[in-house]
Amino acid sequence: MAEQGTERRLNMIEAINDALDIMLERDPDVIIMGEDVGYFGGVFRCTAGLQEKHGKTRVFDTPISECGIIGVAVGMGAYGLRPVPEIQFADYIYPGLDQLISEAARLRYRSACDYIAPMTVRSPFGGGIFGGQTHSQSPEAIFTHVSGLKTVIPSTPYDAKGLLISCIEDNDPVIFFEPKRIYNGPFSGFYDKPVEPWKKHKDSVVPEGHYTIPLGKARHVTEGEELTVLAYGTMVHVAEAVCREKGVEADILDLRTMVPLDIEAIEASVKKTGRCMIVHEATRTSGFGAELSALVQERCFYHLEAPIERVTGFDTPYPHSLEWAYFPGPVRLGEAIDRLLKD
Template sequence: MNMVQALNSALDVMLNRDENVLIFGEDVGYFGGVFRVTEGLQEKYGLKRCFDAPLTEGGIIGAAIGMGAYGLRPVPEIQFADYILPAYDQLVSEAARLRYRSNGEFWAPITVRTPYGGGIFGGQTHSQSPEAIFAHVTGLKVAIASNPYDAKGLLIASVESNDPVVFLEPKRLYNGPFYGRAEEELKTWAKSGHAGADVPLGHYTVPLGRAALVREGTEATVLAYGTMVHVAEAGIADSGIDAELIDLRSIVPLDIDAITASVRKTGRCVILHEASRFGGFGGELSALVQERCFDSLRAPIARVCGYDMPYPHAFEWDYFPGPVRLSEALKATVEYR
């Protein structure tokens, strides 16, 4: 399966497994979603289990919170992560706090699916990477898959969670490792990150908060998630550095034990994410690594990120941190004296 098929399979499994699961959002019903993730689900499960919603993100998430408190497990879709901001107050002030405010009487077991990141020339309002603003909110979980197998397992785990989850789906990975225009730098890409992967048809989970060791190494640790895992593989191959690659898979909860074990072993750390550098989640990762691994570090922690600028529509492939930039950062980190 590719990632679209894997996500569709996860939703199919959960709709069939739990009658309290339902899906709604803009164009997710009859149309099957802009990226076809929900294709065929309305036909299979009916209008009450998979249905369209008005173009009102705050209303979609507000309704989902009420459904969750009532005992359902809604999976609302926000068509693009950029459009989630009208619903931010519902997520922060209601969903994230409901269990605490009600002393456990009410929960918000909702999974908010949304495509995020660039790569399809969607422009400034269809391409941003806002994961850091959700990671900051106590009470929200944030998951970001890098491959079809993890996408299905993480989505099922999210739907089964009793806490609200923001499930970010990298658009560049929907139909292959680099959905959209091919990047020139990917000529150096290692043979990995295939368009499809072996994905079981039935139920399985990938636990939130458990990182994956993608590549073992001894000279440096690279921390990445989503699309950047594949960029990291390419950059490591190009650099000739024996780097260890950790796919975080979820940034809240964060597998800090896996991170610190790797950095203590290698003594160096490079953090890679698509979002802009200033205020990005890489800053939090850097602080956590420094606090826990200071005595093991042999070089400053490096960050390879998007540039601090409004998202550039026509120049998005120049904006993205690519394999060459990661390769240069790795070499500089290893050569640091």
Template sequence: MALMNMIQALNSALDVKLAQDPDVVLFGEDIGYFGGVFRVTDGLQAKHGLTRCFDTPIAEGGIIATAIGMGVYGLRPVAEIQFADYILPAFDQLVSEAARLRYRSGGEFWAPITVRSPYGGGIFGGQTHSQSPEALFAHVTGLKTVIPSNPYDAKGLLIASIEDDDPVIFMEPKRIYNGPFYARPDEQLKSWAGTGDPLAEVPEGHYTVPLGKAATVREGKDVTVLAYGTMVHVAKAGIEESGVDAELIDLRSIVPLDIEAITASVAKTGRCVIFHEATRFGGFGGELSALVQERCFWALRSPILRVAGWDTPYPHAFEWDYMPGPGRLAAALRKAMED
């Protein structure tokens, strides 16, 4: 075991798979000699060689097309898209090729690719470096979408993703790369700094966290909070602020989704608040709400509530007002308890 932040845990996962499986290759913009813009691949090219970890041109469609071809050939490519915002030029390759390959070929071919990408806000990246597009991928049959919230899960989920035979979109919340979540910069709002140690005990060797299995972060009896990624940490602070005995479920992957864990929790509490950073309208929270309504209608004691990003283009200077914070969640929890 070793103390790691999320960057170190992801680096360890890649290192383990490169050493263990000669078919694993890493590539993307600046991930080789430079070690990636967030240093997730730091040192891996020097350790494993130029043919196992290498740089690509700034051509996202080409990166994913290359990964698909490698996967069909028998390799297990791990492609990095430097920011999730820039994955859209490769969207057709993911939707029309990677996601459909197994079905189109009658199971003769498949694309065991993992697409890593930092996503979400918290670094003042503005509209082109801060978006949360997870709902786009969740809509595509044949793609799996994974979003870790802590170093231990990040390593185990990434190894499981690389070993999976289906294409996986692995979204890394950049706001918690180095700790629970970054503080809002002005001095009067230090409560945004979060709680808990930025490091976690992580095994140094091989282990997996299964895809499609949620985790209960906090048990409670009054309300179920569904969250993933950075919002798990924000939710912890919001629950404490609210004074409500809420149960917090970390989804960990949104496709496959652990609907059994969700429904068991909502059946117990009778209330549900869904919490994500992405824009509310058309966000994954809408699908979660529908699923809970269909399965838990007779157990619900109040309307399902959603707390999410505003339905506006992502702001630059005002991103801390855009991202839902503990106060907004606390207000929703108290409202849920009024019914």
């Protein structure tokens, strides 16, 4: 699964850039396209230098038309290419929903496998830059509801590179959301704690060369007996920091992929601890945490020693100036942990 040589310390932006560079080099069918991904290198610099190295036919800018970007990518995939379109912010993906849902997700099924859509839609998502309602949304639950789409969210540079390579090599359409709040380093969620740069973080060590991380396999962040925490993306780091601050020995699972989901790892953990807390940044109602809660209830009911706790964003339009109040942070996570462990 790996062609590893030396290792480097990278932030998530650098790891994503490295994965794209490797796949452009290895596979002539890989194409990168999107708004400002070429000459400018992307608004967050994830594609910096790739057009200069691989040429304007492999890495190119598109008009500001999300439905066009995704629609063209579907056609490219059916033709035999492996497009990696970038949607500049996850909030901008909605004009392309029809192409994703009605075309990309269904192409394999409606053609009886004569055609596929091996495309990976990259997009920064979530808060962290005070972008307000049009630059900070977390729409992952929409895509987990669509049969035929896979949904992937990394939380570390190591995972970002390995998962992205797996997505590009996969023969199904994948939504690859990149938590921009941790592009340059993991926030703990505490106002008074300094941001730890990736250069010092244990998960910043990234092997050079090609390696993959299987889709559908969760990562054990920490192991413990007191409770299970299910999280992904930025919230993995927030949950880890809160549990460490409170001295709680938690079994923290980084889901990595929502679809396919590692339900076996979740079931084993909850049956071990008897308590479950689910954390995500998206709004609560119909968020992916609701599906996780239902699955845990169905599979682990007789092992649960307390009600399942969900700590999420609020059911409001995303606030601009109140971004940090909207985030599931140490206070709300701490209160949920106290409720879970009170008996």
